[in-house]
Amino acid sequence: MADVTPLRTAAETGLSKLFEVRRLKLPGAAIAREEAFRYFEAMGLPHRRVEAFKYTDLRAALREAAPPAEAPADAAAREAVAAARGFAGLDAARISFVNGHLVGGASDLAGLPAGVAVVPLSAALTNGDPLLAHLAPVAQSRENPIYQLNAAFMADGAVIRVAAGAKVERPLHLRFVGTGREAFSTATRVLVVVEAGAEVTVLETHEGPDGVAYQPNDALDVVVAEGGRFLHSRLNAEGDAAVALSTVSARLGAGAHIETVNLVLGAVLSRHQLYLHFAGENATATVNGATMLRDGQLADSTLLADHAAVGGVSREQFKTVIDGDATGVFQGKIIVQQLAQKTDGKMKSDCLLLTDEGQMMNKPELEIFADDVVCGHGATCGAPDEDLLFYLMARGLPRPEAESLLVQAFLGEAIEAVSHAGARAALIGEIEAWLARRG
Numbered sequence: 001m002a003d004v005t006p007l008r009t010a011a012e013t014g015l016s017k018l019f020e021v022r023r024l025k026l027p028g029a030a031i032a033r034e035e036a037f038r039y040f041e042a043m044g045l046p047h048r049r050v051e052a053f054k055y056t057d058l059r060a061a062l063r064e065a066a067p068p069a070e071a072p073a074d075a076a077a078r079e080a081v082a083a084a085r086g087f088a089g090l091d092a093a094r095i096s097f098v099n100g101h102l103v104g105g106a107s108d109l110a111g112l113p114a115g116v117a118v119v120p121l122s123a124a125l126t127n128g129d130p131l132l133a134h135l136a137p138v139a140q141s142r143e144n145p146i147y148q149l150n151a152a153f154m155a156d157g158a159v160i161r162v163a164a165g166a167k168v169e170r171p172l173h174l175r176f177v178g179t180g181r182e183a184f185s186t187a188t189r190v191l192v193v194v195e196a197g198a199e200v201t202v203l204e205t206h207e208g209p210d211g212v213a214y215q216p217n218d219a220l221d222v223v224v225a226e227g228g229r230f231l232h233s234r235l236n237a238e239g240d241a242a243v244a245l246s247t248v249s250a251r252l253g254a255g256a257h258i259e260t261v262n263l264v265l266g267a268v269l270s271r272h273q274l275y276l277h278f279a280g281e282n283a284t285a286t287v288n289g290a291t292m293l294r295d296g297q298l299a300d301s302t303l304l305a306d307h308a309a310v311g312g313v314s315r316e317q318f319k320t321v322i323d324g325d326a327t328g329v330f331q332g333k334i335i336v337q338q339l340a341q342k343t344d345g346k347m348k349s350d351c352l353l354l355t356d357e358g359q360m361m362n363k364p365e366l367e368i369f370a371d372d373v374v375c376g377h378g379a380t381c382g383a384p385d386e387d388l389l390f391y392l393m394a395r396g397l398p399r400p401e402a403e404s405l406l407v408q409a410f411l412g413e414a415i416e417a418v419s420h421a422g423a424r425a426a427l428i429g430e431i432e433a434w435l436a437r438r439g
């Protein structure tokens with residue numbers, strides 16, 4: 001029987017060529033990069049026949065492989081950072097990345113809060129920083145070709161350590177800014193290690209130019225030790241032609257807590273992947289998402305919560321608003337391992353369709369191997385309530401304003417989970433600005 005050689009797309013061929021050119025120039029262990037890329041190469045770009053990507057066909061979306069962005073000149077980097085708007089008014093320690101490279105001159109590395117240490121990822125890889133042993137903390141994420149593509153190409157980012165017992169009151173703001181007129185790609189990796197009993201708030205923003213088909217593929221690895229707390233708010237305000245891929249991979253120790261809320265406004269196509277592993281007993285997680293789409297956008301939120309210890313509690317709530325012919329995707333799975341008795345997991349996806357042209361794909365799942373658990377999931381999808389609209393319009397509000405109030409209330413349930421008051425207000429402001437642009 002003749003061997004069958006799968007056809008490779010132009011993007012896949014381009015990525016192979018780019019890797020061969022760059023692999024020996026990138027910092028860190030070449031063998032690890034080689035293994036990561038060979039894994040990606042064997043899988044290829046995910047397409048509709050891959051179950052986890054059946055609603056988000058990256059093979060069709062990525063026609064060409066954009067070249068990795070070079071480190072920008074200081075003046076260009078400062079100009080790009082100065083134009084960034086996300087969380088701009090908040091008092092926070094800024095760590096700025098422009099085109100995937102940490103820019104020390106536009107960051108507050110010398111004025112970090114007590115208990116926080118930051119090392120550029122490029123330096124950590126070159127010097128063999130021992131904290132790198134915490135990279136890729138969730139096994140399931142290492143089976144994802146997009147995450148492995150990031151591992152193959154990651155050139156810069158940051159390694160952040162929060163010392164044991166530190167209560168960091170001032171947030172850290174990871175500010176990712178893209179700039180340029182030609183297509184480019186980035187592959188940043190940020191590792192946050194929260195030691196025992198420590199607490200930190202991390203804000204994350206992603207912005208870039210409109211009209212440029214750039215391709216960010218960013219990953220955030222988080223390890224929260226016993227009794228630690230990691231509070232995370234993320235804003236996707238990417239440019240309107242970007243294909244934006246992102247992954248959060250988090251491992252929770254005993255009694256640890258993670259809060260992560262993601263607001264999606266930008267990119268023509270985005271996929272945000274979350275992998276949570278409950279490694280210690282009585283760990284808790286709040287995972288929320290709010291997505292606002294229009295004009296042919298597609299946004300995919302994919303979640304895996306792996307309960308592997310007793311007494312874990314997880315709450316996941318995702319809200320999607322679709323205008324025009326946009327498409328929303330939610331895929332969520334809660335796994336309860338046999339040893340994870342007393343697990344309490346609840347997952348919900350709700351969608352509000354503002355027109356008849358939009359569509360929403362919901363796929364919530366439970367996979368339970370324990371017998372003493374409380375778990376549930378659900379999904380809803382529908383138009384704004386006409387009775388509520390009539391009530392508001394009868395009191396003098398025009399229909400667009402009445403509809404905007406309903407949308408704000410709908411999304412507010414997800415945003416309310418943000419513990420930091422300033423970040424919560426900033427995200428609400430982004431929602432209001434999106435509604436204002438809608439008119």
